[in-house]
Amino acid sequence: MSTTFQLDTATSRANPTPAPMKRLTVPAIRRRKKDGVTADPIVMLTAYTARQAQLLDEHCDLLLVGDSLGQVIYGLPSSVPVTLEMMIAHGAAVVRGSYHAAVIVDMPFGTYEQSPQQAFENAARLLKETGCAGVKLEGGVAMAETVRFLNERGIPVMGHIGLTPQAVNVLGGYNARGRSDAEAAKIVADAKALDDAGAFSIVIEGVVEPIAIAATQAIACPSIGIGGSAQCDGQVLVTEDMLGMFERVPRFVKRYADMASLVSQAAANYAAEVRDRSFPGIEQTYQPK
């Protein structure tokens, strides 16, 4: 390997984009909501790989490297075991594969809850080692001080409230939130606390629609719904869910393609052709002349 191209780890991961100044910025996303109105809803999808980012980039305002990759890519039972190293590797790949959307990387469970200092240290690693534009973390009132601490020190933060999957062991499952008056009030209070603390947007996941709307109306920054409401200021889905890669998906998923069938059919066709020796054919083999 030539030493000319040997960069230090952080630099090579934060690969410069083809047109860095063309990327959407976090303040531009934040300004989409003016006086409580978002004329142009914010489009976000998850991305975990460079090629996926390339395909989604032109259609999205934000690409989220979600910790859902634990389940979607690594086959883990929840997002709880996901590590900072996984998020850094996939975050860097998504930044390399995109040049238009702002890339946001999830802070995994256990890397930010202990203190604002712990959160800053790990969020700074995500920014430095991936080149992402900001981070997302779960929690409302309890995380407001941390959100303020990060934002005031140069790290944009997206909040995430309602159904917060990292708290699955406390919540006891992935059922919708906000059905009781107390829970509904807490969700709106969480949204306000994050907004006041300087979050540039807030994901509202798995919340009964009237409460998703109430939380959206209670904040100056844009809300991003997933199992929320079409009246949220933007929407997000897990790309693999939206592509129809899974048989079982949450109620809030709409399938825009049937990729699982395409992949399965292609593999079946390939297997049949290997077995009857019709693959490789003349076009896929090297002849002497």
Ligand SMILES: Nc1nc(=O)c2c([nH]1)NC[C@@H]1CN(c3ccc(C(=O)N[C@@H](CCC(=O)O)C(=O)O)cc3)CN21
């Ligand atoms: N592929 C994928 N999509 C997601 O949206 C997602 C992940 N993975 N992993 C992390 C979290 C977990 N999430 C989930 C997981 C399951 C339900 C779910 O099945 N909910 C039920 C209702 C409640 C229940 O029966 O427990 C539903 O039918 O919507 C919802 C969100 C959202 N996130």
Ligand SMILES: CC(C)C(=O)C(=O)O
């Ligand atoms: C579902 C989205 C909002 C997420 O947090 C993730 O992909 O982990």
